[in-house]
Amino acid sequence: MKLVVQVKLTPDAVQAPAIERTLHAANEAANWVSSVAFDRFGLKGSVRELRKLCYGELKAHGFGAQAAQHVIKRVADAYTTLRAGIKADNLGPEHSKRRRRAESKPIVFRPDAAHTFDDRYLSWNYDAQRVSIWTLDGRLKNVQFACSPGTLKQLAEHRKGETDLIERDGKLFLLATIDMPEPEVFEPKGFIGVDRGINNLATTSDGDNHSGRRLGRYRRWQARKKAEIQAKQTRSAKQLLKKRARREARHATHINHKVSKTVVAVAQRTGRGIALEELRGIRERVTVPRDQRARQSSWPFHQLGAFIAYKAKRAVPFVEVDPAYTSQRCPRCGHTERANRRTRDHFHCRRCGLAGPADHVAGANIATRGATAWVFVNMPDPVPAQRGGR
Known part of the structure; x- marks a missing residue:
């Protein structure tokens, strides 16, 4: 590695x-x-x-x-x-x-x-x-x-x-x-599913929530300051804008490192693997309102996933799974419907009545898919059939 x-x-x-x-x-x-x-x-x-x-x-x-x-x-x-x-x-x-x-x-x-x-x-x-x-x-x-x-x-x-x-x-x-040499792969006792989002940077299937509310306030404050500096349109203002952009990027990197380190530490302590949703091409697949586009595009989701991936691969089993309908599928009865997620934050299954935070439900579904994917990935190769008789 x-x-x-x-x-x-x-x-x-x-x-x-x-x-x-x-x-x-x-x-x-x-x-x-x-x-x-x-x-x-x-x-x-x-x-x-x-x-x-x-x-x-x-x-x-x-x-x-x-x-x-x-x-x-x-x-x-x-x-x-x-x-x-x-x-x-x-x-x-x-x-x-x-x-x-x-x-x-x-x-x-x-x-x-x-x-x-x-x-x-x-x-x-x-x-x-x-x-x-x-x-x-x-x-x-x-x-x-x-x-x-x-x-x-x-x-x-x-x-x-x-x-x-x-x-x-x-x-x-x-x-x-x-x-680095590849670590010895052990059979996990289960998987921790990690759901990434904007309001909640990472929510695990255990219910651990790494909120992005404080970070959101910091980024809004930075946006206001950058708008004030940009209005001056001087050479020193441009230099200051670049400096602030680098500072904001370092802050985001620091937060992503803290979140990824915490998730991997929990998985390592409990002997479980980590399942992460594969978000490649999400900007092409997902349409968001105009007032939320800058917010979605400015946060480095890929960096958070990369940090979790490389830290996990050094310590615990790691798989990526399909993120489709993870926040609309009931983890108890399997019923999948858009109406199950009535609001952004709340999940309520229309068939069995299971209710809870939508990000937690998505994390549980990711954990289940991770366990299934791990079984298929590590399934032994079939033994070729013997041809002919005695």
């Missing part, structure tokens, strides 16, 4: 400018390679073709062999991803404004975008918590990094592959990939 861990670089006053200059120069070089690729090949440039055109020029500007190769590969991979997104209609139909904009100009890399380093020009010393990194000013040794003891242990035991250098809010970070 592959995970990405983040460590903070803490370079001294001499090392920091060299690392920042190298990162900005690498992204500037990537923009140049991208413009060459677009002018010569449109969206179809390959690593081999770009290497013939750009490798020598990058070497002449001080990039080492590995650094030049990674700049070229980043650009080629970016165009490959763009072509795949266009083919999958992720940017809309052929004549949509978004797709035409993407096809009409070269890909642009931000000055602080991540640049990839391999082990040949970024090496780790876990005991001293230092790295040795190549820069345009030469090799910098003994650049210190900071992380938690748990992260350091994971890096030392399971780090594998390349490392990304990124700058965020004036701080430097390394993003490393670790390849």
